[in-house]
Amino acid sequence: MSSRAFVPLCFAPLFAFTLAFLALPLVRLVLSSGEGAAGWTIYWQILATPRYLDSLLQTVLVSLAVTLAALAVSTTAGLFLARNRFFGRDLILSILTLPLAFPGVVIGFLIILLGGRQGLFSQITSGHVVFAYSMLGLFLGYLYFSIPRVLLTVMAATEKLDPALEEAARSLGAGPGRVVLDVILPGLAPSLVAAGAIAFATAMGAFGTAFTLATDINVLPMVIYTEFTLSANIAMASALSVALGIVTWALLLIARSFSGTTAAAGG
Numbered sequence: 654m655s656s657r658a659f660v661p662l663c664f665a666p667l668f669a670f671t672l673a674f675l676a677l678p679l680v681r682l683v684l685s686s687g688e689g690a691a692g693w694t695i696y697w698q699i700l701a702t703p704r705y706l707d708s709l710l711q712t713v714l715v716s717l718a719v720t721l722a723a724l725a726v727s728t729t730a731g732l733f734l735a736r737n738r739f740f741g742r743d744l745i746l747s748i749l750t751l752p753l754a755f756p757g758v759v760i761g762f763l764i765i766l767l768g769g770r771q772g773l774f775s776q777i778t779s780g781h782v783v784f785a786y787s788m789l790g791l792f793l794g795y796l797y798f799s800i801p802r803v804l805l806t807v808m809a810a811t812e813k814l815d816p817a818l819e820e821a822a823r824s825l826g827a828g829p830g831r832v833v834l835d836v837i838l839p840g841l842a843p844s845l846v847a848a849g850a851i852a853f854a855t856a857m858g859a860f861g862t863a864f865t866l867a868t869d870i871n872v873l874p875m876v877i878y879t880e881f882t883l884s885a886n887i888a889m890a891s892a893l894s895v896a897l898g899i900v901t902w903a904l905l906l907i908a909r910s911f912s913g914t915t916a917a918a919g920g
Contacts, residue, residue: 682891689888696892705876705889709896712873715792716856722792723799723852724845730800731807732837750801757798757861764794764866786868794862799852806851810844811837850908854901873897 687693699705734746752760768774768785775783784790814837822832838845860874867875873893881890 683895686888686891686895689886691888695888696896698889699892699896704871705893708871708873708876709893709900711788711871712857712897713900715788715795715872716853718792719795719799719856720849720853722796723803724849726796727800727803727848728807728841728845731804732811732833734804735808735811749804752798753801755798757794757859757863758865760794760797761862761865763797764790764862768793786866786870788870790866791863791870791872794866795856795859798859798862799856802855803848803852806844806848807841810841814840846908850905853904857897857901857904 686695689695691698699709730749734742755763765785766772768783768790770780770783770785772783772785775781784793818836818840819832822836827835858874860878863870863872863875864878874897877890877893877897880886880893
C-alpha cells in the first residue's frame with residue numbers, strides 16, 4: 654500500500670465518527686428547529702417569550718457567577734497546593750477533586766442533604782434556612798463540580814511557571830502582592846481563561862444537578878427537557894438547544910482568542 658493511500662485510510666475512522674456522531678446530529682438538530690408551525694421565526698420567539706428569554710439569561714448569569722467563584726477559589730487553593738508540600742496535602746487535594754467522581758444527580762442530592770427541607774441547615778435553624786431548591790442551591794452544586802476542573806488546570810499551569818521571574822521581581826523590591834499581580838497571574842492568565850471557559854460551558858449545559866433540585870429553578874437545560882418530554886414541542890426544544898450551543902460556543906471562541914489555547918467543555 655502506498656503512503657498516499659495509507660494516510661487517508663488512517664483518517665477514515667475519524668471522518669466516519671465525526672460525520673455520524675457530530676455533524677449529522679447537529680444538522681438534524683438545526684433542521685428540526687425550523688420544522689414547527691413558526692418555521693425559522695422560532696428563534697425570534699425565544700427572544701420574544703419571557704419564559705424562554707428569562708431561562709437563557711438566568712443560565713448565563715449563574716454560569717458566569719459559578720465561573721468567577723470557581724476561578725477565585727481554585728486559583729487561591731491551586732497556588733497554595735502547587736507551591737507547598739506538607740502533611741495531609743494529598744488528602745486535601747483528593748477531597749477537592751472528589752466531585753469529579755460524582756454525577757450531577759448525586760451532587761444535587763448532596764445539596765439537598767445540606768440545604769433541603771430536611772437538610773442540615775434546616776435542622777439547625779428549625780426549618781428557617783432552606784436553599785437547595787433555589788438558584789443559590791444550583792449555584793453551590795455547579796460550583797462544587799467546577800472547582801476541581803479549574804483547580805487541576807491551575808495547579809498544572811503553576812508548576813510550569815519560571816521561578817526565576819518571581820525571584821527577579823523580589824530582588825527588585827516587589828512584595829508578595831505585587832509578585833502575584835505582576836508575575837504569577839499574568840503567567841497563569843491563558844490557563845485561567847481556558848479553565849474559566851470550561852467551567853462556564855459545563856455549567857451552561859449541566860442537567861443532572863438542575864433536574865434533582867428543580868423546584869423554583871428555571872434554567873435552559875430544564876426548559877429544553879420540559880419542552881421535549883412534557884409538551885412534545887420538538888421544534889422549540891431544538892431551537893433552545895441551538896441557542897444554548899451558540900452562546901456556549903461564542904464564549905469558547907472568545908476564550909480561545911484571549912488565551913491562545915484550545916478550550917473545551919466537559920460533558
